[in-house]
Amino acid sequence: MDKIRIAFIGCGGMSSQLQQCIPMVPEFEFVATCDLVEEKAASNARRFGALRHYTDYNEMFKNEDLYAVAVVGRPEDKLHRDIGIECLQRGYHIYTEKPPATTAEGAKMLVDASVESGKTGMVGTMWRHAPAHQIAKQLMNEDAFGEACQYHTRYLAPSPRLQEAGSPFAWPFMLDQVIHPTDCMRFFMGQVSEVFALGAIDAASSTVSMSVNLRYENGGIGTMTLGTGPTLEAMVFVKGTGNQAIQVLETRRLRRYRMPTWLGAGGGYADTPTEEWDLNTAFHSIGRPGYLEEMQHWAASLQAETQPHASLEDSYQNMRVLEAISRSIETGEVVQIPV
Structure with missing residues (x-):
C-alpha cells in the first residue's frame, strides 16, 4: 500500500x-x-x-x-x-x-x-498502547505466568464534569475518565460477566468515589477503585495462576513479581524480589505514553x-461495562453482562 x-x-x-x-x-x-x-x-x-x-x-x-x-x-x-x-x-x-x-x-x-x-x-x-502495558501483556502471554486470575486497578483523576441530570451515575466522569481503566482491564482480562459496585458523589467538594467488584468470563475476579483526586494516579495489578504478578504504575513503570516469598518453613518469608522497568516515553515529546x-x-x-x-467492538463492550457499573450503584444489585 x-x-x-x-x-x-x-x-x-x-x-x-x-x-x-x-x-x-x-x-x-x-x-x-x-x-x-x-x-x-x-x-x-x-x-x-x-x-x-x-x-x-x-x-x-x-x-x-x-x-x-x-x-x-x-x-x-x-x-x-x-x-x-x-x-x-x-x-x-x-x-x-x-x-x-x-x-x-x-x-x-x-x-x-x-x-x-x-x-x-x-x-x-x-492505555493499552502504552509500552509498559504492551510489555505487561507480553509477559502475561508467557507460559510461566499461567492464566490471569485476579486484577486490580486504582485510578484517581481530576474531572470538571461529575454528574448530569437524567444521566446514569457519574456518567460524565465515566465517559471522560473511567473508560480508560475499563478498556485496559478488558485488554488484560477479557470480557466482564458480572459487576457489583458502590459509589458516592459529594457535591460540595466535587468528589466521586467508586468501588467495583468484577467477575470475568475466564473465571477470574477483579476490583477497580475509582474516583476524582487532586492529581492523576493510575495503578494496574494482574496476578496469574503460575504464582507471578505484574504491576504497572502511572502507565510508565512496570514491575514483575515471579519468585515465591514463602520459604516453605515456619516463620520464613523472603524479601519480595522484583524486576523493574522504567518506560518513560518523554523522549519523543508526546504528552502521555500511548x-x-x-x-x-x-x-x-x-x-x-x-x-x-x-x-469499535472493544469500545462497545467497554460502554456496556460502564453502564453496568452505574446501574449497580443505582440499584444496589449485582448486574450481569450477557455475552
Whole structure:
C-alpha cells in the first residue's frame, strides 16, 4: 500500500495531541485538517504538516482523496457517533476519540455501520498502547505466568464534569475518565460477566468515589477503585495462576513479581524480589505514553487491512461495562453482562 492518506475532523486540544504524532508515523500522509474555527484548522495544518485545511468536512470529502479519517472532539454524539457513522458510510476507515458515543446503544450503531460498510474503526483508549502495558501483556502471554486470575486497578483523576441530570451515575466522569481503566482491564482480562459496585458523589467538594467488584468470563475476579483526586494516579495489578504478578504504575513503570516469598518453613518469608522497568516515553515529546503508539498501531492495522485492537467492538463492550457499573450503584444489585 502507498502512504495512507488521512484527515482529522476537530482541531481542539486532544486532537492536537494526536496530530503532533502524525509526522512521526511515516506510513501516513497528512492530507487535511478540518475545524469549524478556521484559525484552529489552519494552525494545526501549519504546525503538523497537513497539506490543506477546511471548515466544512463535506467540502473536504469532495475535494480530497482520503483513505481514513480521525474524528476527535468533545464527547458528543453529533461528533464521534454521527460523523463517524457518516465517514464509514462514505467508505472511509475511521478513528474516533473516546467515547465513541454517549451510550452503549450509540457505540453499537458505530459497530453496525463498520460491519455494513466493510470499513474498520479504532477508538482512542490509549492505555493499552502504552509500552509498559504492551510489555505487561507480553509477559502475561508467557507460559510461566499461567492464566490471569485476579486484577486490580486504582485510578484517581481530576474531572470538571461529575454528574448530569437524567444521566446514569457519574456518567460524565465515566465517559471522560473511567473508560480508560475499563478498556485496559478488558485488554488484560477479557470480557466482564458480572459487576457489583458502590459509589458516592459529594457535591460540595466535587468528589466521586467508586468501588467495583468484577467477575470475568475466564473465571477470574477483579476490583477497580475509582474516583476524582487532586492529581492523576493510575495503578494496574494482574496476578496469574503460575504464582507471578505484574504491576504497572502511572502507565510508565512496570514491575514483575515471579519468585515465591514463602520459604516453605515456619516463620520464613523472603524479601519480595522484583524486576523493574522504567518506560518513560518523554523522549519523543508526546504528552502521555500511548498517544504515539496508538497512531502507529492505527497505521499498521490500516496497512494490513485488519481490525485494530481498541476497535469499535472493544469500545462497545467497554460502554456496556460502564453502564453496568452505574446501574449497580443505582440499584444496589449485582448486574450481569450477557455475552
